[in-house]
Amino acid sequence: SGSELAPFLDKLKGKNIFFVNTDSLTTELEQTFKNEILLVRISKSYPSKLIVKVDEYPAIINLRVVTGDKIQKLVLNQLGYAISEGAEDKSLPIVIMNSDKQFAKQSVVMDPSRLEKIRIGFSKFTELFGMKITQGEYLKRERELHMMTEKNFELWLDLTSDVLQQLTKLKRATVKLDLTTTPLEYIDLRIAGGESEKVIFKRRK
Numbered sequence: 001s002g003s004e005l006a007p008f009l010d011k012l013k014g015k016n017i018f019f020v021n022t023d024s025l026t027t028e029l030e031q032t033f034k035n036e037i038l039l040v041r042i043s044k045s046y047p048s049k050l051i052v053k054v055d056e057y058p059a060i061i062n063l064r065v066v067t068g069d070k071i072q073k074l075v076l077n078q079l080g081y082a083i084s085e086g087a088e089d090k091s092l093p094i095v096i097m098n099s100d101k102q103f104a105k106q107s108v109v110m111d112p113s114r115l116e117k118i119r120i121g122f123s124k125f126t127e128l129f130g131m132k133i134t135q136g137e138y139l140k141r142e143r144e145l146h147m148m149t150e151k152n153f154e155l156w157l158d159l160t161s162d163v164l165q166q167l168t169k170l171k172r173a174t175v176k177l178d179l180t181t182t183p184l185e186y187i188d189l190r191i192a193g194g195e196s197e198k199v200i201f202k203r204r205k
Contacts, residue, residue, distance in 0.1 A: 080110035
């Protein structure tokens with residue numbers, strides 16, 4: 001973020017920009033902030049100005065880490081890196097994860113490939129079914145994602161399999177199962193992975 005970059009850039013103040021090596025400075029910035037910065041562009045504007053443009057990895061989810069009776073709130077970027085702690089981003093989905101310990105801010109909390117599957121689960125479900133997900137739970141040991149829908153039923157996904165394939169399977173099943181009118185407790189798409197057409201569900205009593 002800008003506040004973290006500021007001390008790094010302050011040391012350049014007062015220097016003659018003619019002698020500043022923009023290539024080495026770019027490399028140093030990208031290495032120092034490798035979990036935050038996607039791309040750095042540095043140019044010189046004579047006589048005395050350096051223009052630094054930074055593209056950061058996008059924020060993906062709000063992660064609530066539950067440790068006993070404590071809840072740690074983190075915002076994770078595309079690399080699974082905790083870019084902030086405490087305040088949540090209201091534009092991002094909420095994912096809950098139980099953990100034996102809390103995480104340090106500015107550390108990699110989640111594998112990026114796993115995080116990408118979670119992102120797909122949230123976005124593609126809404127895209128395919130026109131229904132919001134209120135929050136999700138990431139079960140790390142089981143490698144599953146349980147998503148709670150606005151219709152108050154859970155959707156269980158296997159994060160070791162193709163998430164889009166599992167959701168597409170559910171889409172085909174909606175010919176017989178109306179998600180908007182059927183009172184459901186949960187839908188289980190984990191069975192036999194994404195290759196089976198079988199969809200397990202439980203009606204609400």
